[in-house]
Structure formats: C-alpha cells, structure tokens
Amino acid sequence: MLVKAYGSAVCGIEAITVTIEANVSNGINFYLVGLPDSAVRESQQRISTAVEAVGLRIPCKRIVINMAPADIRKEGSAYDLPLALAVLAASEQIQAPMLGTTLCMGELALDGTVRPVRGALSMALHARDCGIKACILPLESAREACVVDGIDVYGVTHLAQVLDLVEGFGEEPALKPDLSQNDGLLQADYPDFAQVRGQAQARRALEVAAAGGHNVLMSGPPGAGKTFMARCLPGILPPLTQAEAVETTRIWSVAGLPRSEAGLMRSRPFRSPHHTASVVSLTGGGASALPGEISLAHNGVLYLDELPEFPGRALEVLRQPLEDGTIQLSRVRYKVSYPARFMLVASMNPCPCGYRDHPSRECICTEYQVQRYRNRISGPLLDRIDIQLQVKPVEVDDLIPERTGVFGESSAVIRRRVEKAREIQRERFSHFEGIHTNAHIKVDQLPLYCSLQKESRLFMKQAMRRLDLSARAYHRILRLARTIADLEGSAAIEIQHLAEAIQYR
Ligand SMILES: Nc1ncnc2c1ncn2[C@@H]1O[C@H](COP(=O)(O)OP(=O)(O)OP(=O)(O)O)[C@@H](O)[C@H]1O
Ligand SMILES: [Mg+2]
Structure with a gap:
C-alpha cells in the first residue's frame, strides 16, 4: 500500500514541505531515497526499535520510502516520526487517513520518546500557507508553533501518544498558546539602573538609544561602569511586539537555542559574544547554515565589549547588516538570508592603558600606540554609530553618597518612558514594513x-x-x-x- 505523509525542511528561516511516500510490498529490503543525509539514513534503526517499544514492528517486506523534492538535502533526525507513521500506515498496522493533511516532525528515542526539532515555528507557518490542517510536533516545539493561527497544533511526548492521537484524530483538543507574558527572563539576570551611581549623561544616552534603537559606543577608563551599564539595558527595553516576537523566535528556533516553556519569546534578546568569537559565529553559516550572533540579536541588542579587541574582519562584516538589517549567507551548498536588525552597543577604553583624558591619572601610552588602538575600529563602522559617548570615572560623591539608601532612577521608571517613545514610533511607522524605530x-x-x-x-x-x-x-x-x-x-x-x-x- 502507498501512503503519503508530510514533513518539513528549514532553509534559513523559511520552511519547505517534504513529502514522504512509503510503499510496502512483497519482497525484502529497505530503501530510503530522496537525498537523505546519514542522520536520516540512520533513522531506520531508531524507528524500528521505537516502534517495537509500542508493540508494533517494521514488517520484513520490501519497503521503499521516497522523500520529495529529491533535489533538496534532508538533514538531521527530525524525520523519524513521519517516516515511522508512513511505514506503519503503509503496512496497514495503523489507520491514519489524516496523514495526507497533517505535518509531522520529531526525532524518536529508542524507547519511543519524541525529541524536539529545530525550526518548528517556521514549519507551522509554512504548513498553514500550504493549506495543511494540523501539525503533530514534539511538545517543546509545539508550544511555539501553536501561536500560528489557522492550523491545529498537537504536542506529543511519546510515540504511543502519537498513535492514540492518530487513531482517534479530532477528538483531542489542539494546543493553545500560552499567553502569559513571562518568558522566564528573571529580573536577577541583569542589573538594575538603580544600582548605577552617578553617570547621569551615560544613563540619559542609553535611554535615548533604547528609545530610538540607536547604536551606541561608550569609551572611558577602566571601572567607570561601561560594561555594568550596558548589562542594565535589557531592563529598560520594551517587550517584543507580537510581530517582532514571531520574527525573533523563528531565528532562535532554527538555531535550536534553549528558550522558556512559553513558546514565543517576549523579552528582547541581549547577545554579548566574547571578542574571541569567530566571524562565522557572528554572521552565521557553517555546515548547516545556522544563524549567527547578529541574527540572534534581531530586534534586540548586540553588545560588543572591548570593541578594539575584536578581529578586524569580524567588525567589518557588521557594516552591511547594520545598514540593511539582513545578512545573506552564500556558500556552495546553500544560499540563505537571516534577519539581523539589532541595536549595536559597544564599549572600549580610549587607549591601551585606559587612562587617556582621565581627570587625575596619567596616560602612559605613546601617540602611536593610541592611534594604532583606535585604528582597529574603521571609520565606516564608527560612522554607523549614532551615539558616541565619553564615559567619565564615577565621582566619589556619587559613589559614596552622604546618606545611605540613595539610589538612582530604577530601570522600571526609565522603561516606561522608553515604551511611550516606542509607542509613538509604532504609530508613525505603522504602514512601513521593516521600520520599527527612528534609527532606521x-x-x-x-x-x-x-x-x-x-x-x-x-x-x-x-x-x-x-x-x-x-x-x-x-x-x-x-x-x-x-x-x-x-x-x-x-x-x-x-x-x-x-x-x-x-x-x-
Ligand atoms: N557608576 C557605577 N555605579 C555603581 N557601581 C559601579 C559604577 N561603575 C562601576 N561600578 C562597579 O564597578 C564594577 C566594574 O565596572 P565595569 O566592569 O562596568 O567597568 P568598565 O567601565 O567596563 O571597565 P573596563 O574598561 O575595565 O571594562 C562593576 O561591576 C560595578 O560593580
Ligand atoms: Mg568593561
């Protein structure tokens, strides 16, 4: 009997439908065709053991499975579930007429447990646009996919549960999105602006930057609080809008990064790669065309601490995404583009010793050393940074105030002002796609x-x-x-x- 099931492949953040045709006939052998990579080919072993765990078996017959379109490489272990269902239906061990209108994805463990897949949100969006009625996905992945309107998403944890679902299809209710705003980013993850002493000018500049999405470079002596203030930024950024949340979650989902249980991301990402980061880890790419730090920071902040220590090439690759808000990765095996519209926040010392222009300490660098240090950041990159800030050392009176219990304005108060300014911008750019803030x-x-x-x-x-x-x-x-x-x-x-x-x- 010939059975069709549907899976999905992601290329960048776009998904493509993969049709899985399984035919079981007399004879003996197992053929898996349609450009599967070795992880997909290994699925035969995983599937047969997992299927035995639920009391069924892969028949000793001639089994031919074709994955179409045949010219696209099928990668990874996430096709286990649709392959298993197709073979079980083709060998008439289960009745599954819904397979023809359902997308299934999931990796199987040997005991039949279903493991999460990457890119579930993109898959669900694409499936809906192709007229597919339902998705069966691992529970962790289903939580993000269920925010897509117009398609029923079912979250499963075990193959036995999938079989129950398939047999009595339509009886179980589909998963509902979890609308609680909390996405697990705890207050404790970032410091509060209330803890920052003095630095009125820098605080104000960061508020302006957050309000309009402007790029910032802070330059100042060691211990002035540059890193500290940059780490306070997540606390004053407004939450992602629904559209932004979908954009950012798609990227994080494709990267397979751990997120909270809530499904959609709500807080803006704050990425701070170390200056030893490679160019590929910043831009994305590599063997599987995964998104890099600049895409993970989409709709959020990319913080580069000690900017001059980053390799020159890593900084130069930022120029084009800073202008266009996307990055095109072009390799022999793939061409993908990822969104990369982020707010660049960077910090540096004014010279190698750090004390140039310091009010009380002497700088020991030569003019040549200072020039060489500053030249590591090219003019064109500097030109894309709207706010260039000289951070002064903290005043002693600010650091040790007369009375105890004196704190600066808290992040919550600043955030309310930032949110108001962003609201005005949202109105202003409501009919311009791709522009959310004044910086763009x-x-x-x-x-x-x-x-x-x-x-x-x-x-x-x-x-x-x-x-x-x-x-x-x-x-x-x-x-x-x-x-x-x-x-x-x-x-x-x-x-x-x-x-x-x-x-x-
Ligand atoms: N304005 C400030 N108010 C309160 N604490 C501060 C302030 N500035 C610095 N600190 C304290 O000093 C520590 C070091 O500051 P931070 O790491 O931000 O310095 P920096 O400017 O990044 O220095 P470097 O140039 O060496 O990287 C912070 O963790 C914080 O505890
Ligand atoms: Mg620092």
Whole structure:
C-alpha cells in the first residue's frame, strides 16, 4: 500500500514541505531515497526499535520510502516520526487517513520518546500557507508553533501518544498558546539602573538609544561602569511586539537555542559574544547554515565589549547588516538570508592603558600606540554609530553618597518612558514594513518625519558650519533629535533636541 505523509525542511528561516511516500510490498529490503543525509539514513534503526517499544514492528517486506523534492538535502533526525507513521500506515498496522493533511516532525528515542526539532515555528507557518490542517510536533516545539493561527497544533511526548492521537484524530483538543507574558527572563539576570551611581549623561544616552534603537559606543577608563551599564539595558527595553516576537523566535528556533516553556519569546534578546568569537559565529553559516550572533540579536541588542579587541574582519562584516538589517549567507551548498536588525552597543577604553583624558591619572601610552588602538575600529563602522559617548570615572560623591539608601532612577521608571517613545514610533511607522524605530528612518523619509521649523533650521545651519559636520552626520543628528523629541512627547523637533543630539557625536 502507498501512503503519503508530510514533513518539513528549514532553509534559513523559511520552511519547505517534504513529502514522504512509503510503499510496502512483497519482497525484502529497505530503501530510503530522496537525498537523505546519514542522520536520516540512520533513522531506520531508531524507528524500528521505537516502534517495537509500542508493540508494533517494521514488517520484513520490501519497503521503499521516497522523500520529495529529491533535489533538496534532508538533514538531521527530525524525520523519524513521519517516516515511522508512513511505514506503519503503509503496512496497514495503523489507520491514519489524516496523514495526507497533517505535518509531522520529531526525532524518536529508542524507547519511543519524541525529541524536539529545530525550526518548528517556521514549519507551522509554512504548513498553514500550504493549506495543511494540523501539525503533530514534539511538545517543546509545539508550544511555539501553536501561536500560528489557522492550523491545529498537537504536542506529543511519546510515540504511543502519537498513535492514540492518530487513531482517534479530532477528538483531542489542539494546543493553545500560552499567553502569559513571562518568558522566564528573571529580573536577577541583569542589573538594575538603580544600582548605577552617578553617570547621569551615560544613563540619559542609553535611554535615548533604547528609545530610538540607536547604536551606541561608550569609551572611558577602566571601572567607570561601561560594561555594568550596558548589562542594565535589557531592563529598560520594551517587550517584543507580537510581530517582532514571531520574527525573533523563528531565528532562535532554527538555531535550536534553549528558550522558556512559553513558546514565543517576549523579552528582547541581549547577545554579548566574547571578542574571541569567530566571524562565522557572528554572521552565521557553517555546515548547516545556522544563524549567527547578529541574527540572534534581531530586534534586540548586540553588545560588543572591548570593541578594539575584536578581529578586524569580524567588525567589518557588521557594516552591511547594520545598514540593511539582513545578512545573506552564500556558500556552495546553500544560499540563505537571516534577519539581523539589532541595536549595536559597544564599549572600549580610549587607549591601551585606559587612562587617556582621565581627570587625575596619567596616560602612559605613546601617540602611536593610541592611534594604532583606535585604528582597529574603521571609520565606516564608527560612522554607523549614532551615539558616541565619553564615559567619565564615577565621582566619589556619587559613589559614596552622604546618606545611605540613595539610589538612582530604577530601570522600571526609565522603561516606561522608553515604551511611550516606542509607542509613538509604532504609530508613525505603522504602514512601513521593516521600520520599527527612528534609527532606521531612510534618508528619503527624513523630510517627512524630521522636518525642522525656521529657528531650528537656522540653529542647525550654524552648528553644521561651526562643527564642520558631514551630510551623513546631519542625517544621524536628525534621527537622534527625533527620538529625543519623542521621549519628551513633542511633535516638533526643537532647538534643545537638536543641541542634545549634536552633543552625542
Ligand atoms: N557608576 C557605577 N555605579 C555603581 N557601581 C559601579 C559604577 N561603575 C562601576 N561600578 C562597579 O564597578 C564594577 C566594574 O565596572 P565595569 O566592569 O562596568 O567597568 P568598565 O567601565 O567596563 O571597565 P573596563 O574598561 O575595565 O571594562 C562593576 O561591576 C560595578 O560593580
Ligand atoms: Mg568593561
């Protein structure tokens, strides 16, 4: 008997349907065709043992399984479940008419347990668009897939449960998305801005950056609190919107990174790769075309601590994604593109010893050493960073206040202001796909969103002449001033907003 089942392959964050045809006839042998890799070929052993665990068996007959389209390489162990179901149905051990309208994926353990798969959310989205009615997925993967409207998703943990589900199909209710906002990111995972002493200017700059999604570079002496403040950032970023949550979860799901039980991610990702990271780990790629750090940071923050220590090539590859918000990975075996729209936050010392321009300590670096250190960060990269901040050492009076129990503003308070400014931006860009924040306003849209009134124009002209600013710098100042005005709730960009924006260069 010939049976068809459906599985799915992910390429980048896009899924493709894989049709599995199984035929059992008289004879003896097991053929698996359609460009399976060795992990898929090994499934025969896993399937036969797992099937025995539920009291059935792979018949000693001539079994031919074809995985179509035959020109796409089928990788990994996630096809175990559809292969097992197809063979069991083709050998008439189970009745499963629903296989023709259902997508199944899952790896089988020898005792019949079903293990999670990568890319379940992309698979469910694609399946729905292809008119498939239901998905049977491992429970962990089903939690993210069930947020897709218009398709029933069933989460399973064991092959026996799959067989029950298949036999009495339609009786069991489909999985419902867990709408509780908590995604397990605990308050304790990041410090609170209340613990940061002094540093009023840096705090304000980080608030502006968070509000408008602007890139920031902090430069200052050791122990000033650069790393500390950057790590406070997750606490002031607003939660992901539904659309952003789907985008980011798809990437994390393809990467197979552990997430909470809630399914969709709710908090913005904060990725801080070490400076020994390889170029491929940053951009993505490798043998299986997995997403890199810049894609995992999509809709969130990519924090590069000790920026000049990163290899030059690793920094240069950031330039194109910083501009386009995506990265195209092109190799002999695949061509995929991943979203990579992130807020770049970086920190560095002003020189190798760290004390250049320090108010009280002497710098021991030579002019040449300083130049060499700073040259590691190229002009074009610097040019893409809207806020370049000199962080001063903490004042003693700030560090040890007169009275105990004096704290700065907490992250929760700052976050409320940031959320308000983001709300304004969401309205503003509601009919522009791909733009969520002021940092991404295109040059041709600047006159529309960042128009200046007469006095502001005059002020800007004088400032440009006095500071000898370039055209690109002008555009960056306009975007920043837009964010500062949004934080204040002002529709027009006033002189004070421009003045603050200029000071961040
Ligand atoms: N403004 C501050 N308020 C409270 N604590 C601070 C402040 N700045 C620094 N600290 C304390 O000092 C520690 C070191 O700071 P941090 O690692 O952020 O310095 P840094 O500027 O990144 O230095 P480096 O240039 O050496 O990386 C922090 O963990 C924090 O406990
Ligand atoms: Mg540091």
